[in-house]
Amino acid sequence: MTDSRKAQFLRYLLLFMFSVFFIVPFGYAIYTSLLSKSDIGHLVLPSRWTFENYIDIFTTSDILIWYKNSIIVTFGILIGNLIVNTMAAYSLARLNYRGRGVVFFLVIGMMMVPYQVMIIPIFSMIVDLKWLNTYQGLIIPFLFQGFLVFLMRQFFLTVPKELEEAAEVDGLNKIGIFFRIMLPLSKGAIGTQIIFSFTGTWNSFVWPVTLVNDSRWYVMTVGLNTLKNRYFEWPNLTMTGVVLLTVPIIIVFLLFQRHMVQGIATTGLKG
Amino acid sequence: MTPNAETNRSLPRQKRGLRTRLTGMANSSTFVGYLFVAPILILMGIWFYYPLVQSFIYSFQDISFLNPDAAKFVGFSNYIEIVKDKDFWTALRHSLLLTVVAVPLQAIIALVIAVNLNKVLRFKGVFRTLYYMPYITSTIAVTTVFMYLFMQNDGVVTQFLTWFGFPDVSWYANVKYALPFLMILTIWTYTGFYMVVYLGGLQTIPNDIYEAGVVDGANGWQQFWKLTVPMLKPVTYLVIMSGIINVMQLFDQPYALARNGSLGSPAGATSTIVTYFYSQAFSFNRSGYGSAAAFIIFALILVLSMLQRRFMKEEI
Numbered sequence: 001m002t003d004s005r006k007a008q009f010l011r012y013l014l015l016f017m018f019s020v021f022f023i024v025p026f027g028y029a030i031y032t033s034l035l036s037k038s039d040i041g042h043l044v045l046p047s048r049w050t051f052e053n054y055i056d057i058f059t060t061s062d063i064l065i066w067y068k069n070s071i072i073v074t075f076g077i078l079i080g081n082l083i084v085n086t087m088a089a090y091s092l093a094r095l096n097y098r099g100r101g102v103v104f105f106l107v108i109g110m111m112m113v114p115y116q117v118m119i120i121p122i123f124s125m126i127v128d129l130k131w132l133n134t135y136q137g138l139i140i141p142f143l144f145q146g147f148l149v150f151l152m153r154q155f156f157l158t159v160p161k162e163l164e165e166a167a168e169v170d171g172l173n174k175i176g177i178f179f180r181i182m183l184p185l186s187k188g189a190i191g192t193q194i195i196f197s198f199t200g201t202w203n204s205f206v207w208p209v210t211l212v213n214d215s216r217w218y219v220m221t222v223g224l225n226t227l228k229n230r231y232f233e234w235p236n237l238t239m240t241g242v243v244l245l246t247v248p249i250i251i252v253f254l255l256f257q258r259h260m261v262q263g264i265a266t267t268g269l270k271g
Numbered sequence: 272m273t274p275n276a277e278t279n280r281s282l283p284r285q286k287r288g289l290r291t292r293l294t295g296m297a298n299s300s301t302f303v304g305y306l307f308v309a310p311i312l313i314l315m316g317i318w319f320y321y322p323l324v325q326s327f328i329y330s331f332q333d334i335s336f337l338n339p340d341a342a343k344f345v346g347f348s349n350y351i352e353i354v355k356d357k358d359f360w361t362a363l364r365h366s367l368l369l370t371v372v373a374v375p376l377q378a379i380i381a382l383v384i385a386v387n388l389n390k391v392l393r394f395k396g397v398f399r400t401l402y403y404m405p406y407i408t409s410t411i412a413v414t415t416v417f418m419y420l421f422m423q424n425d426g427v428v429t430q431f432l433t434w435f436g437f438p439d440v441s442w443y444a445n446v447k448y449a450l451p452f453l454m455i456l457t458i459w460t461y462t463g464f465y466m467v468v469y470l471g472g473l474q475t476i477p478n479d480i481y482e483a484g485v486v487d488g489a490n491g492w493q494q495f496w497k498l499t500v501p502m503l504k505p506v507t508y509l510v511i512m513s514g515i516i517n518v519m520q521l522f523d524q525p526y527a528l529a530r531n532g533s534l535g536s537p538a539g540a541t542s543t544i545v546t547y548f549y550s551q552a553f554s555f556n557r558s559g560y561g562s563a564a565a566f567i568i569f570a571l572i573l574v575l576s577m578l579q580r581r582f583m584k585e586e587i
């Protein structure tokens with residue numbers, strides 16, 4: 001079982017080689033974003049690095065507006081999902097009523113259908129509601145997610161029944177149990193929801209590119225795509241956009257990564 | 272004054288009645304149950320199941336976004352037209368090719384990394400975080416970076432690959448190399464994610480199995496093939512399944528690399544079933560035809576996952 005020194009060394013060597021494969025694109029993006037126009041394509045020392053691309057991009061493009069849009073849409077969807085999914089999951093895991101099986105089937109069924117099936121009618125609905133280029137158009141259709149309901153339900157099922165029974169004896173009703181017992185216990189599972197919802201929305205592209213056609217309503221992903229098309233000859237500018245789009249997600253990931261791994265373990269291994 | 276006094280006296284009684292009613296409701300599993308699923312039922316109804324049914328109806332209609340009132344039923348002719356369309360088969364071939372190449376490769380690389388990472392004594396967390404980062408990075412950002420890396424003349428990776436006999440071309444803009452470019456992009460994006468999934472699986476394998484293996488004289492290689500791989504079968508099932516779904520849905524990457532050109536650029540070399548769907552629906556405004564294509568994608572994913580389930584069950 002235990003490795004010899006040589007075996008450990010070989011393992012590190014292999015892992016290191018893969019690291020290079022994963023790091024190069026990130027390194028390239030960060031490095032290039034720090035180059036002045038005359039240094040593009042050259043290896044230069046840190047003394048020549050500059051933040052002028054960052055200043056340029058903030059002053060000449062709409063990136064601040066796109067940032068704001070991304071933040072509003074991501075948090076709107078995140079908060080909605082936390083409320084809607086968590087309530088539904090508690091109901092499906094712990095409360096008995098007629099039709100619960102059907103509701104569960106409807107929720108789980110959503111995971112099987114690819115978005116292409118819904119996007120045409122939803123686009124028409126958004127147009128009819130005059131919600132094209134609005135926050136509500138980018139938020140309201142996405143306030144729930146079958147996968148996250150399933151994940152929360154799996155968690156609630158693991159909470160021992162005795163806790164609830166004891167709480168009932170103490171006079172808590174079902175709603176009280178949800179707020180006073182279940183929610184405080186599910187911080188980890190809620191962390192998992194936060195990271196999945198946040199990364200999913202922040203990075204989403206096909207919906208915002210379909211439901212918005214006015215550049216003032218772009219989110220960051222759509223904005224970066226147009227930036228790339230417009231300034232393709234200037235990798236220093238596009239890479240600045242790449243870094244600005246990626247940094248927030250990396251921060252959130254580092255804060256919540258523990259929960260993401262947990263989420264994969266609880267739902268994934270059930271599959 | 273008298274009527275007022277009357278109401279004043281009766282108010283507390285009414286209040287108490289209401290309160291007991293409310294506590295009764297808050298104690299009732301049925302009431303709270305419905306109350307708590309009500310938001311998702313309403314949202315799901317409006318933004319999932321209604322569009323689902325609508326789309327199914329569209330798929331049998333000749334209908335366009337530009338003039339939805341002129342819709343007319345045409346039976347199966349959308350579906351028939353798709354099956355007869357050469358571009359659809361090209362797109363399907365690309366999607367299947369991507370799946371057949373990328374999914375097994377990313378699963379194998381992920382497994383190899385995970386097995387080694389699992390046995391390493393230090394820096395486990397650092398490596399895991401690093402490998403995971405591509406998966407949480409925006410597809411548009413990743414595609415943009417890769418386009419520069421695989422560019423003619425200036426692309427670092429293009430230059431590196433010329434040492435191995437590859438031509439100095441912009442991979443994403445070359446009819447022959449655009450699809451391999453997409454494959455590399457896909458593998459780079461998903462491998463780390465599946466590595467974490469495998470790592471989770473490895474941690475559930477009890478150590479005494481390996482100890483028994485050692486007693487029986489199994490070397491490291493035999494342990495890997497005879498113990499680790501079979502024990503990880505359920506995880507592999509998950510990895511392949513999710514891989515198929517992800518790769519069959521590939522869209523953002525070909526969209527981004529087409530730049531201002533039409534979807535599937537260069538010359539249709541990166542068309543996938545989803546870009547085919549999208550350009551029919553949103554470039555040519557054919558809602559009915561697009562919906563039929565969407566249901567074909569849905570059916571394809573179902574069939575592939577059923578085939579895979581059967582295939583993997585038989586192996587056990």
